[in-house]
Amino acid sequence: MGAQVLAIEAEALGALRQRVAGPMAGAFAAAVALMLACRGRVVVMGMGKSGHVGRKIAATLASTGTPAMFVHPAEASHGDLGMVTPGDVVLAISNSGEVDELTVIMPAIRRLGVSLLAMTGRHQSTLARHADVVLDNSVAQEACPLNLAPTASTTAQLALGDALAVALLDARGFKEADFARSHPGGSLGRKLxxxxxxxxxxxxxxxxxxxxxxxxxxxxxxxxxxxxxxxxxxxxxxxxxxxxxxxxxxxxxxxxxxxxxxxxxxxxxxxxxxxxxxxxxxxxxxxxxxxxxxxxxxxxxxxxxxxxxxxxxxxxxxx
Known part of the structure; x- marks a missing residue:
């Protein structure tokens, strides 16, 4: 079973790589351009497992030269949406694109005039329809034998987030010394x-x-x-x-x-x-x-x- 799970997730990543290199190349480049031009912060949102992945993506962006933060969608509708300001870019993550806590705040986010990136497995979802750029992280199947628990889909989200962060790092000319400044407590920070x-x-x-x-x-x-x-x-x-x-x-x-x-x-x-x-x-x-x-x-x-x-x-x- 363990090997089968890894095979399913590896296949999902292989399909994602082909999309990023092929039909999704334009959308990926547009997403990188929006984040690179962002005058504020990249605000990452997601519910459930997508939220856990979103926190990691925000942390990776922040540590590689792209100011970023995570805002919980449920809290956003109760005041935390005030953390999103003009000049920010919102990266919303949902495999289905229909999670209520996200879709309910989409109109409010659009009224703020910020750019919206959607990372979703469904191009025709409510989240995708609101977005300026849609990144397709769909998978053929989850690694869960019931095809229910987010497994391959969250792996694809995580990998796509890493791809964005590294592309931005490269575009910014981010160097070891820059990395050290955001990691002063690590061994590289001490050395540099x-x-x-x-x-x-x-x-x-x-x-x-x-x-x-x-x-x-x-x-x-x-x-x-x-x-x-x-x-x-x-x-x-x-x-x-x-x-x-x-x-x-x-x-x-x-x-x-x-x-x-x-x-x-x-x-x-x-x-x-x-x-x-x-x-x-x-x-x-x-x-x-x-x-x-x-x-x-x-x-x-x-x-x-x-x-x-x-x-x-x-x-x-x-x-």
């Missing part, structure tokens, strides 16, 4: 909206020493700041080098007399740095490629303004 300055250590938390700092003071600075490294800066605060725990181990292995050394003697000159206005994910990529666990942060003039390590990025959930 979090900058180095948002997660770096700054102020007194930055380990730094001067070029002539004696080795014992350099080690005290490293130990106090707990980064496993310290920046070496000149009198203008510009980064001249870095000294890390790994450098210390290599010096000990060579048997150097550490007491006689200053920071300029032991530092790695011209270390890798990252700008404070760079994306944190770019800093993570740099650290991974160079196989380093920390990086110094500079401003546009090369002055040290922060420090960052992998633990900072993990806490910010960038990596």
């Amino acid at each position: 909206l979090t900058h180095v300055r948002d997660v770096m250590r700054s102020g007194e938390a930055i380990p730094r020493v001067a070029l002539d700092t004696v080795f014992t003071e350099l080690m005290r600075e490293m130990s106090a700041k707990g980064l496993g490294a310290t920046a070496v800066v000149d009198l203008r605060g510009k980064v001249r080098g870095i000294f890390t725990d790994g450098d210390l181990r290599r010096l000990v292995e060579k048997g150097r007399d550490l007491r006689a050394l200053v920071a300029a003697d032991v530092m790695q000159a011209a270390p890798h740095t990252v700008r404070d206005d760079a994306l944190a994910v770019d800093a993570a990529d740099l650290m991974e490629k160079r196989r380093i666990t920390s990086v110094l942060v500079v401003d546009a003039t090369g002055v040290l303004v922060g420090a960052l390590n992998t633990n900072d990025l993990l806490r910010a959930k960038v990596i």
